[in-house]
Amino acid sequence: MIEFDRVTKRYADGSPAVADVSFTVPSHKTVVLVGSSGSGKTTLLRMVNRMVDPTSGRVLIDDVDVTTMDPVRLRRSIGYVLQSGGLLPHRTVVENIAIVPRLNGATRPDARERALTMLDTVGLDRDLASRFPAQLSGGQQQRVGVARALASDPNILLMDEPFGAVDPIVRRSLQHELRELQRTLGKTILFVTHDIDEALALADEIIIVAAHGAIAQRGTPTEILTRPANAFVAEFVGVDRPERRLRLADAAGVEVVTDASGRPIGTLER
Amino acid sequence: MKWLNQNVGSLLELTVAHLALAVPAILLSLVIAVPIGWTAQRLRWARDPALALVGVLYAIPSLPLFVLVPVVLGIGIRSSANAIIVLTVYATAIMVRSAADAFSSVPLEARMSATAIGYSTWHRFWSVDLPLAIPVMLAGLRVVVVSTVSLVTVGSVIGIPSLGTLFTDGFQRGIVAEVAAGLIVTVLIALVLDGICILAGRALTPWARAAEAR
Ligand SMILES: Nc1ncnc2c1ncn2[C@@H]1O[C@H](COP(=O)(O)OP(=O)(O)OP(=O)(O)O)[C@@H](O)[C@H]1O
Ligand SMILES: [Mg+2]
Numbered sequence: 325m326i327e328f329d330r331v332t333k334r335y336a337d338g339s340p341a342v343a344d345v346s347f348t349v350p351s352h353k354t355v356v357l358v359g360s361s362g363s364g365k366t367t368l369l370r371m372v373n374r375m376v377d378p379t380s381g382r383v384l385i386d387d388v389d390v391t392t393m394d395p396v397r398l399r400r401s402i403g404y405v406l407q408s409g410g411l412l413p414h415r416t417v418v419e420n421i422a423i424v425p426r427l428n429g430a431t432r433p434d435a436r437e438r439a440l441t442m443l444d445t446v447g448l449d450r451d452l453a454s455r456f457p458a459q460l461s462g463g464q465q466q467r468v469g470v471a472r473a474l475a476s477d478p479n480i481l482l483m484d485e486p487f488g489a490v491d492p493i494v495r496r497s498l499q500h501e502l503r504e505l506q507r508t509l510g511k512t513i514l515f516v517t518h519d520i521d522e523a524l525a526l527a528d529e530i531i532i533v534a535a536h537g538a539i540a541q542r543g544t545p546t547e548i549l550t551r552p553a554n555a556f557v558a559e560f561v562g563v564d565r566p567e568r569r570l571r572l573a574d575a576a577g578v579e580v581v582t583d584a585s586g587r588p589i590g591t592l593e594r
Numbered sequence: 595m596k597w598l599n600q601n602v603g604s605l606l607e608l609t610v611a612h613l614a615l616a617v618p619a620i621l622l623s624l625v626i627a628v629p630i631g632w633t634a635q636r637l638r639w640a641r642d643p644a645l646a647l648v649g650v651l652y653a654i655p656s657l658p659l660f661v662l663v664p665v666v667l668g669i670g671i672r673s674s675a676n677a678i679i680v681l682t683v684y685a686t687a688i689m690v691r692s693a694a695d696a697f698s699s700v701p702l703e704a705r706m707s708a709t710a711i712g713y714s715t716w717h718r719f720w721s722v723d724l725p726l727a728i729p730v731m732l733a734g735l736r737v738v739v740v741s742t743v744s745l746v747t748v749g750s751v752i753g754i755p756s757l758g759t760l761f762t763d764g765f766q767r768g769i770v771a772e773v774a775a776g777l778i779v780t781v782l783i784a785l786v787l788d789g790i791c792i793l794a795g796r797a798l799t800p801w802a803r804a805a806e807a808r
Contacts (some may be wrong), residue, residue, distance in 0.1 A: 375710060410707030410784030414725050414801045426711050456804040472711070 326372055326514060327352045331381035333367050341367045342537035343420075344381070351479075354513040355507060356523040358560075359533030359540075365516040368537055370481050372514065373402045385480070394432035400427050401472030403511075405486040406586060411457040417443070417468050418453035426473040442471040463494040470502070474509070483515045488523065500526045520561055524549065532557050546550065597771035605760075609779055612756040616743045616783070622678070623685030623738060628731075631693025632723065645691055652687035654721045656680065657661050669708020671770035675751045677756075684745060685738045720723040729802055736788055743784040747776070757783075 326349040333342040342364040349355040357365045370376040371383045375397040383390045390398060403424075406412075411420050411585055421439035422432075429436065443450055466486055473481055476572040487495045499522060506513065518521055523530045524545045532548065536554060541553040549568070552558035562568055566584035571578045571591040572592060577590035598605070659680050661709040664671040667679070700723055708722040747758025760776025763769075796803070 373710060375706075395715050396712050398712075399710060404707075404710040406703065406707050406710065408703070410703055410710070412704055412708065412722060413701065414722075414799070424711055458801065459804050560702040 325349065325384075326384055326512065327382075327384040327387075328368065328371070328450050329382045329384060331368075331371060331378040331383060332541045333371070334379045335378060340379075340536055341414060342378075345539065346381075347531055347539060347542065349512055349514050350529075351512050352443070352510040353528040354526055355529045355531060356515045356527035357531050358517055358523040359535055360518060360560075363533045363535055364537035365518075366484055366532055369484050369514060369516050369532075372480070372482055373399045373404060375399075386392040400424070400476065401478055401480075401508040403478040403481040405473045405481070405483040406468075406486040408462070408489040409457070409469030409486075411465055413457050416454050416456055417448075420457065420584070421469060421475050421519045424472055432585055439471070440476060442475050443468075445474065445505070449467055463490045463498065465499060466490060470498075472484045472504075481513045481514055483513065484533070485517055486515075488517075495522070496525075502526060504564060532560055534546070597769055598775060601775075605779065608678050608755060608757050608759055608776075609783065610646075612746055612783060613741070614781070615674060615681060615737075615746050615749070615754070615756055616787075619678050619681035619685050620735075620739055620742050623689045624735065626682070626686050627689035627693040628724070630690050630749045631695075632719065634690070634694040635697035638680040641694060645694065648687040651683055654683075656669045656684070656745060656750065659683065660722075660725060660749060660752050660754075674754070677746065677752060677754045680744050680749075681745055685742050687800070688738050688741065689734055692728070692737070693731055696734070697723060698731035699730045711747075725741045725798070727796065728799050732791060736791050739787045739791055740784045743780060743787060 326346050328345055331342060331345050332340055334394075346366075347355075354500070357368060359365055360554070371378055372385070372390065374390055374393070377391060377558045380429055385393075385479035400443055411417075412423070415423070418436060418439045422435035423440050425435040426432070427594065439454060440450055443453060448464060448471070449465050452460065452464065457565045458470070460468065466489070469486060473483070487498045490498065503526060513527060515523075525536065527545055529542060530548050531542045534540045540560075541548060541557045543551070548557065548561060552563055553560055566587075567589075570589065571582050571584065571586075573582050575588075575590075579594075581587055581592055582588045615618070616728065628805045630644060635645045661671065663669070663679050664676050667676075671677050704722060705718070705728060708718045713721065746756045748762060750756055750758030750762045755777045760772050764776065765771030807808075
């Protein structure tokens with residue numbers, strides 16, 4: 325369990341990036357922080373692995389204040405996926421993934437074997453192992469980023485807009501795979517995005533973040549969609565958008581679901 | 595040609611002497627400039643003063659420095675040490691700027707991700723910052739190589755043997771072939787060392803070509 329206890333972060337230039345924020349990420353759950361640009365999502369995420377230390381307040385992992393932990397060891401025990409993968413450009417795919425087990429003390433052959441297994445896990449061909457990141461597509465790079473974060477089998481996974489840089493179709497398939505992975509792995513995931521659809525697709529619990537990390541609403545995807553707490557959330561979720569206002573129509577005996585403008589989306593199964 | 599036939603031995607000897615001054619100075623400048631450049635990149639306030647200081651060093655005329663260094667350090671004016679120190683000063687002056695630029699050229703994303711994975715600062719320096727700085731650093735090193743090889747010849751004016759000795763001697767005795775030989779071999783050395791830099795750079799940065807080939 326990750327617990328944010330009244331954290332505030334003030335960067336050097338004064339106004340707080342995050343002000344007095346509290347929430348918890350239950351173990352084995354996926355919590356998605358969603359909010360507009362500059363609302364402090366990355367700042368919150370980085371407090372967990374001490375890339376950022378709070379100006380006041382505490383972040384606890386399983387009831388232990390992270391500031392009492394050695395940052396380097398803490399980071400090795402947490403998987404972190406950066407936007408666009410964050411791969412080291414001068415290391416091959418297999419080296420990029422093997423780094424983490426290596427840092428955790430695995431021998432070179434063991435780390436390599438582990439890295440190759442991780443390629444399978446995220447659905448990448450082992451033929452890509454000796455390529456450099458620049459020789460991969462954006463989607464492949466992001467898969468490698470996920471593989472690297474999972475390589476040391478961490479309990480906690482921090483994901484900062486990990487699928488931000490790929491086209492919507494690849495994005496959907498990466499989200500789908502992450503959900504499948506999560507079903508088997510049961511990690512504690514804190515995921516950041518500003519795409520509400522991504523949040524709805526992945527979250528056990530969504531936290532909608534307004535300016536300075538202020539929590540506008542938290543709840544399950546269904547709660548957020550059906551009971552937006554205020555106008556800000558309603559606007560953010562787009563409850564009035566045509567694709568959110570679905571209707572049932574009858575097409576020669578088959579029940580068809582359409583959006584508000586009548587475009588078909590799918591069929592209804594009862 | 596006749597001069598050359600009679601003086602192959604001394605030409606070789608001076609070539610070796612020339613390299614023995616230039617190469618240590620080049621390597622020393624690299625060893626000194628890398629930590630300074632890295633620090634300048636990490637501590638932003640330190641960058642401008644550090645670069646201003648090395649800029650001033652570069653502005654000192656070389657001949658007076660050849661005379662001043664022995665006085666200050668109490669070493670022989672014609673000693674190799676004197677030449678190497680003076681050459682190192684100029685080489686470092688160029689190299690520090692280039693190293694600072696090189697470390698700033700390392701993508702922030704790569705540095706961030708290295709930290710996030712759990713590299714210590716020291717480990718990250720060797721495994722991430724330094725290798726990724728190589729391409730830009732190499733461009734600076736090539737300038738240093740060529741300028742140092744050429745600057746070595748100035749020492750011959752005060753009697754430090756190098757290929758420059760062929761200019762001074764040939765000039766005094768009016769032997770054109772000797773001056774020409776000194777000039778040509780100096781340029782050749784510069785080209786060869788430059789070539790070695792290019793090859794070493796290629797060997798050390800396989801990823802850079804992989805990215806281009808895409
Ligand atoms: N290192 C820093 N120094 C100073 N200010 C910073 C720093 N990092 C972030 N900020 C500021 O803090 C605020 C929150 O930034 P943060 O990166 O956490 O936002 P975000 O929600 O992740 O935004 P985005 O969706 O664009 O990634 C912003 O106003 C940003 O300018
Ligand atoms: Mg962010």
